[in-house]
Amino acid sequence: MTDLPALDELLHRLRVVAIPLHTRFRGQTVRELALFEGPEGWTEFSPFPEYADAEAASWLAAAIEFGWAPTPPLLRTRIPVNATLPAVAATEVARVLAHYDGCRTVKVKVAETGQTLDDDVARVRETRRILGPEGRIRLDANGGWNVDEAEHAVHRLVEFDLEYLEQPCATVPELAEIRERTAYLGVPIAADESVRKAEDPLAVARAGAADLVIVKAQPLGGIRRALAVVAEAGLPAVVSSALESSVGIAMGAHLAAALPELDYDCGLATVDLFTGDVVPAGASLVPRGGSIPVSRPEPDPALLGRFEASPERTAWWHARISRCWTRLATPPSA
Structure with a gap:
């Protein structure tokens, strides 16, 4: 497991967006996503809203790994x-x-x-x-x-x-x-x-x-x-x-x-x-x-602003990330 960045660091780097879909998918017409910029590049945390924290924590671990740790050797472009x-x-x-x-x-x-x-x-x-x-x-x-x-x-x-x-x-x-x-x-x-x-x-x-x-x-x-x-x-x-x-x-x-x-x-x-x-x-x-x-595209600040989620939904993602981070930071035997 990649070393966890501090929670404050994650939340400081967080951008939450809400992007409409062309067609209803999994019952959704708008998809909410949480984005961070880590030392290795931008990364995403986007478990579906109905997923409980125990499941969503794995998604956060993946986002942190991609943003904070080098990727394995690549075999194709x-x-x-x-x-x-x-x-x-x-x-x-x-x-x-x-x-x-x-x-x-x-x-x-x-x-x-x-x-x-x-x-x-x-x-x-x-x-x-x-x-x-x-x-x-x-x-x-x-x-x-x-x-x-x-x-x-x-x-x-x-x-x-x-x-x-x-x-x-x-x-x-x-x-x-x-x-x-x-x-x-x-x-x-x-x-x-x-x-x-x-x-x-x-x-x-x-x-x-x-x-x-x-x-x-x-x-x-x-x-x-x-x-x-x-x-x-x-x-x-x-x-x-x-x-x-x-x-x-x-x-x-x-x-x-x-x-x-x-x-x-x-x-x-x-x-x-x-x-x-x-x-x-x-x-x-x-x-x-x-x-x-196989690339790591960087978000456009203008597009992050265009699709920025409401303050209420951003606060919801802040709370969710905090809970999932605590799960990752807590030893399994605790």
Whole structure:
């Protein structure tokens, strides 16, 4: 663990922003983010508002590591990325995908609360029509199905030539069961929440419940911890983001650049879901030609001012960071 900077230092360097989204995502239309400038560069702390302090503390540890410690050796300078398609109506698919320059892989959100499998099928069918036969489609259910629902869904969706199915069910035993039930269909199972939200992120690998793992730098506590999880899991990895600005995406890009092997396009193009960014347009980590550079863009003071959160929300983030910092500073046995 990187040595903790003083809490006063963190809060003094803090800038909180609120950036609207093009399309509702995870029930949100505006994304709040906390940014710091550390000795190594700008870094981001952006757990979702509903996350409890125990979970959010790992995100703060990652932000501190990226801002205050040198990154591991990097093996590549650009990262291929996928487009992310929220659970929009089929008629909206073309509009959303138009934001992603050159991306030939699309992650389609499915199993959205309040929608039906028919909605998912229509969304995926339209995505395949736009991509053509050479494009890659991966699905993300965010643990929204039980095993029977997932099995039924795979049978309905397999015709669209799926790259993999991410977190179809919530628990590791369910993932193991659906993987066994659908193995003959040739659709790999990826684990996301069962890695980043688990007390033991390696349980899914030990249970034989996934063919690959999704890793995110902030939830896992930083780049070094994520690299260790991938190494110990012994499975192919996809680096993904948590709806971050270009400052947060840079952390994910550095993680992807440090992986010994990178066999899949990464989910690091979510800046395109925002209506703006905190860094100048030329430095923003939106995909160009289907990839993003491994860089550390600096926020523009004017953009920080434009998207500055209200005093009430800034105070809320101050209090949250203080609580998470105290957790990191308190020995586990205390």
